[in-house]
Amino acid sequence: MVCEIIMMESLMISCREATLAIIKKEERKISFSERIKLALHLMICSFCKFFEKQNKFLSVNIKNISSEEPLSGAEQEEMDKKLNELSK
Amino acid sequence: MINKKETNLLNPKNWVKNYSEQLFRFALQRVNDREAAKDIVQETFFAAYKNLENFKGEVSEKNWLFIILKNKIIDHYRKKTNQLFTELDECEEAFENYFDEAGHWKKETAPHNWNADYKSPVESKEFFEILNKCLQKLSELTRIAFTLKYLDEKESDEICKELMISASNYWVVIHRAKLQLRTCIEKKWFVK
Numbered sequence: 001m002v003c004e005i006i007m008m009e010s011l012m013i014s015c016r017e018a019t020l021a022i023i024k025k026e027e028r029k030i031s032f033s034e035r036i037k038l039a040l041h042l043m044i045c046s047f048c049k050f051f052e053k054q055n056k057f058l059s060v061n062i063k064n065i066s067s068e069e070p071l072s073g074a075e076q077e078e079m080d081k082k083l084n085e086l087s088k
Numbered sequence: 089m090i091n092k093k094e095t096n097l098l099n100p101k102n103w104v105k106n107y108s109e110q111l112f113r114f115a116l117q118r119v120n121d122r123e124a125a126k127d128i129v130q131e132t133f134f135a136a137y138k139n140l141e142n143f144k145g146e147v148s149e150k151n152w153l154f155i156i157l158k159n160k161i162i163d164h165y166r167k168k169t170n171q172l173f174t175e176l177d178e179c180e181e182a183f184e185n186y187f188d189e190a191g192h193w194k195k196e197t198a199p200h201n202w203n204a205d206y207k208s209p210v211e212s213k214e215f216f217e218i219l220n221k222c223l224q225k226l227s228e229l230t231r232i233a234f235t236l237k238y239l240d241e242k243e244s245d246e247i248c249k250e251l252m253i254s255a256s257n258y259w260v261v262i263h264r265a266k267l268q269l270r271t272c273i274e275k276k277w278f279v280k
Contacts, residue, residue, distance in 0.1 A: 014191025016183065020263045027244055050199035054270050057206040062238045064209070065220055071112045075126065080104040083133050 013037045018048045022055055097145050098152075100137055107150060108133075111157050118161050118235050120224075128164055132157045162250050165232045169251050182264050186271075197271055202278040215277060222272035230265040233258065 013021070021038040024030045030038070042049055108129060115125040136156050143152060186197045193199070210216070223231060229251075236247045248258050 014187070015193045016187040016191035019267065020259060023263055023266055024259065029244060047193045047198045050201060051270065053206045054199060054202060054274075055266055057204070058266065058269055058273065059238065061210055061216075061219060062223070062234065065216055065223070069116070069122065071109055071126070076104050076108050079108055079126075079130055079133065082130060083100065083104060083137065086134060086137055 011037055011040055013041050015041075015045060015048055018042070018045065019051050019055075022048070022052045026056070026059060098140060098143055098149055100133075100140070103133055103136070103153070107153055110150075111153060114154070115157060115161060117239060119164060120231060120235075124164065128157065128160045132160050135160070165236075165251060168228050168232060169253065182268070186267050197267075199270065200274060200279050202274065204278060218276045219273060222269050222276065225272060226265050226268060230261055233261050234265060237262065 018038055018041040021030055021034050025035070025038065042052065111129045111132060112125055115128045116122065119125050119128065132153060136153055139156075147155070186194060188194055223234070226234070232251065233247060236242045236250065237244075242250075244255065244258055244262075248255055251258075253261075
């Protein structure tokens with residue numbers, strides 16, 4: 001009986017640990033026992049379930065960000081000038 | 089000093105004209121600072137010029153310049169991460185914004201339902217503007233780790249090596265960043 005309770009306790013992880021496990025899982029950097037603990041946690045925690053979906057959503061969309069502001073002609077000329085000075 | 093084969097392949101006179109745009113765009117995406125990106129491209133040209141003799145012709149001129157550029161970007165990251173190492177000490181405070189002492193979500197910052205279709209790609213320009221703004225709020229070290237992880241799709245081991253940080257520090261940085269980013273997007277986009 002006591003033994004079972006200890007078993008249960010060691011299988012319980014906090015939301016802080018669960019969110020880290022979710023992030024590590026993306027890179028397949030979690031052990032088998034961590035995966036079990038995470039699965040159990042997700043069965044009972046709706047916040048972390050949201051977090052899991054939202055984390056994945058963010059990972060996908062971060063890749064699609066781009067900030068474009070091209071180099072101006074003047075800036076290119078300046079670069080060229082500096083490079084030419086070096087080659088003299 | 090420069091043998092025929094090499095001069096055939098490298099043409100420094102045309103470097104700026106032919107490659108500065110591409111090199112700059114690549115650098116800007118990764119350093120998030122226009123001036124720094126410009127400096128990195130200029131340094132790349134300088135370094136390339138000084139190393140003309142070392143060019144073996146095994147890769148194209150363009151790829152060769154990109155290899156140098158990537159090294160310059162990593163140098164830039166290392167300089168930054170050395171400066172910003174102290175920020176890791178403040179990490180615990182950041183986590184306290186999200187979790188109580190037992191490690192459970194705090195009410196104010198616990199995830200809400202976004203009522204969104206998480207799986208289909210977002211096409212709204214506005215969304216990306218907001219995502220960009222949220223990313224800008226993160227620390228430099230975090231943005232660097234994010235860039236390497238998501239833009240360059242590098243594995244954590246490689247990122248740790250490049251930035252000379254430990255694996256546990258890396259996970260702390262990424263963990264905290266995801267929490268911050270999630271909250272920011274939720275507040276600014278999903279649950280206004």
